[in-house]
Amino acid sequence: MARDRAFxxxxxxxxxxxxxxxxxxxxxxxxxxxxxxGAHFEATKAHLGVSVDEKRVRQSAKGALRLAFRHTGxxxxxxxxxxxxxxxxxxxxxxxxxxxxxxxxxxxRAELQRVIARIREN
Numbered sequence: 001m002a003r004d005r006a007f008x009x010x011x012x013x014x015x016x017x018x019x020x021x022x023x024x025x026x027x028x029x030x031x032x033x034x035x036x037x038g039a040h041f042e043a044t045k046a047h048l049g050v051s052v053d054e055k056r057v058r059q060s061a062k063g064a065l066r067l068a069f070r071h072t073g074x075x076x077x078x079x080x081x082x083x084x085x086x087x088x089x090x091x092x093x094x095x096x097x098x099x100x101x102x103x104x105x106x107x108x109r110a111e112l113q114r115v116i117a118r119i120r121e122n
Contacts, residue, residue: 011111012111016115021120026079028115029087034058037061041057042057068091074087
C-alpha cells in the first residue's frame, strides 16, 4: 500500500528572520507534514466517504501533529524547542513506517533543522 502513495517534496517558501518563536517553528513543521502527507490524508478521507477539502485535510495533519506532541510528552499549544525536536524524530519514524522515501525524510529534516536553529532561546 505504501508503494502506491505519492509523497510530495517540501521546501520552506519564506525567508525567516534571524530568530523565530517555537510556535512559528511548529507551524512550519505542520506545513511540511501537510505537504508531504496531505495526499494520503485526502485519499483516506475520500475512501471513508468524508468530505475532502484543503481545510479538512490540513485539520487531519494538525491532528496528527497534536498526537505526535502528546506521544512524546509535549504540548502542541505550548511547545518548547526540545519538545519540537522530539516531535520531529517521532514524525521521521512515522513517515518511515508509512513508506516515505529516506531521501525525502533526510531532505526535510535538514530543512527543518535550519528552522529549529533559528528558535529564539528564552
